[in-house]
Amino acid sequence: MSRLRKLVDDFRNGIIPENPLLRLVLGMCPALAISTAVMNGFWMGVAVTFVLTGSNLLISLIRGLIPSRVRIPCFIVVIATFVTVVDLTMNAFLPEMHQILGIFVPLIVVNCIILARAETFASRKPALNSVVDGLGMGLGFTLALVIISSIREILGTANLVVAGWRVFGAGLPFNPAQVMVMPPGAFVTLGLIVGALNLATRRRSRRAACREEARS
């Protein structure tokens, strides 16, 4: 029973407590660059999740065979292979999205989250836990990306395009702030979201501390 509990914990871990983007603040390069539209954020999240889960699985399977001195280059090649697979399949099935995401699809290979998880987690844990952790981390990353890109898209274009369907029809009444879809908007949005999350956890921990104070 505890093994299942452990798996669930590993999975849940990546989504809120250790959300890679908003908590550990890793892997920001793609997050800032392509989060101008919610579909971009979604597909980038899916690509990262696939690479993360795949590489975690393979790395935890072959972790015994790799001598430590050449560990980093081997892991990097494994991750690069999965990234190229995603790059090719996306080019075949989603050519437009592939062109929009541009060089940020191959750049997933240097994404700090993937190598970090491969190193701290996959190379030390059994395969199943690694896969579950990869999924959790990937989902957390996708969630964060979707949140950021929808905020930027709504504020920047007064509309939200989900799979071709314009959610707000002719567009929201306000005049869109074009800066939100430009680089400065990306920095500020991510900064404010991380700040809001800090505020929430700080308030929760302070409330927990007061409760504990009241009890002792």
Add this chain to the structure above:
Amino acid sequence: MKESLRLPLVLATVCALSAGILTLTHGVTSELIAARAAEALAAGLREVLPEAETFHDRSDVPAIAAFPEIGQVHEGRRGDAVVGVVFRVTTAGYGGPVEVLVAVDATGSVAAVRVVGAVRETPGLGTRITEREFLDQFTGTARPPLTFGRDVQAITGATDSSRAVLDAVNVGLKAHAALGAR
């Protein structure tokens, strides 16, 4: 000696495995990519030059060499009469390259213009160059060089993107004139 032999071997095998997997994937996906691209092109050509029944690739015509922006040239025919020529032109937009299909009919005036492929202009402003409202202004224009104000209205707040399409149409018209003179 054993240690410094094992390291390269391990790395080499991992690389070789990776090469194997990727070649397989590439094999599968490259056919798909080619098929999809051909399909998209055919659809684009039909949309831009509906009257033409068949299209013949004329991209290797020497006169085209003078226009580096032109990637492909397709001559549209109904029966054996030339109905018009479609140029696939790539120009520099605000957010990156913009690919435009410029169809010029037999009389030398623009039949239709479409923006193809992904557009990385500023969402909400630049992306409006794909809308018919902007593109249909070009239909019927003839004598290059076309300019904003006289022949066509640019999209407010997206001058770079609008200019990319304007340049593409001008290139198409000049190329057609050069081809016609042949």
Add this chain to the structure above:
Amino acid sequence: MVAAVITLFVMGLAFGGLLAVAARKFAVDADPRTEAVQAALPGVNCGACGYAGCSAFAEAAARGDARPDGCPAGGPALALQLAAILGKKVEAREREVAQVLCAGSRSEAPDRAVYSGIPDCRAAVLIAGGPKGCTYGCLGLGTCVRVCRFDAMHMNANDLPEVSGDRCTGCTACVKACPRGMIVMAPASRRVHIRCNSRDRGAVVRKVCTVGCIACRLCVKECPREAITFADNLARIDYARCDNCQACVKVCPMHTIGISPERVQARGA
């Protein structure tokens, strides 16, 4: 197909060989503890810890400059692991807690100027040594409170920082932040502290503060275990020797020597 496999195989061989040869020819001996920490680290060199990569962070952690949970990429699991590696060394000594060695608030040691600038001690100190009469005393602008990440420090009623012993984790952030160097680390169980940081002569101290150490050395003579050392007009307690007997507290004419509250239990590290 074959071309791809061969090229990458050869490249892997070349680079693997290059690294192997380089590893042997350029071997450099590093201190084992740094090596232990580095092995535990993700080795991703993402820079999120503020250091230039994992090896820099490992050296800093081994030296004790960086904190065990300083690596966000590894998350709490790694922090515990690092604390275990480093902790084993730190735990040997008793847990240390920060102590503020100044009792001169605005009422005891009045300001000689009005300061209206960046509300931060480090900034205030830059302007003619700060607004306070005593140039060694606490400026009361709360930098240490702000720097403390464990909410263990608060400004008390008369504007002096107070440390809550059970929350303080001994991370020394406040010690580094205080421009006056007035906060020291003392074992948690010690309760007697000379609350003064002034090197001025007694006459000068009397002019600027009513509870400052006037270098009369009565406490040094009084202490049964010679736990109090005296240097450049200031008495300092050697916490290793002091056994909280409070003999010095009774004899100090200026009541500079204070007793911190009893309620300090040792908190599980």
Add this chain to the structure above:
Amino acid sequence: MTLDLVAIVISAILVNNFVLMRFLGICPFLGVSRRLSTAMGMGVAVIFVMTLASAITWIFQHGLLTPLGLDYLQTVVYILVIASLVQFVEMVIQKTSPALYQALGIYLPIITTNCAILGVAFINVREYYSFLESSVNGFAGGVGFTLAIVLFAGVRERLDVAETPAALQGVPIALISAGLMSVGFFGFRNLFHFLFS
């Protein structure tokens, strides 16, 4: 010919700055910019590695990948080249001159996972740059990165002293100030029209 190079240099440093405009190399940009000295060390090391990486990846691309038609192996080959190159250079510097290693060498491992290095290699390929243009682009990209990180380090040292709301301290306020800096760099936007048209 030289006009193209000047255009590349200005574009890489000012108009399309790698960090503030193209979002390449954000992790070290935020991570290592707490103090001016570390930021400067990081910047110089990035310039050195970006120039070297641009040159060598160009050679691998035009000497190996394109002739054999293995363009799909770009990602794997580039990252393998960069990772091994950096690890090798780090070992050489660590052994030959510990002083230089203390100043610059410690930044080298962090550079392998820096998006800017791999990013510049891909940009060089997609823009069909020649060998000289690629190296210049790499060098200018490094200088742009250094300019951004050094300016940002100055800003962050001020931030430590300034009074920021508790929840925003650390990364959030750094991100927001980076956003404002990026607005500043927008001023160079039509530098090209001014200079070249």
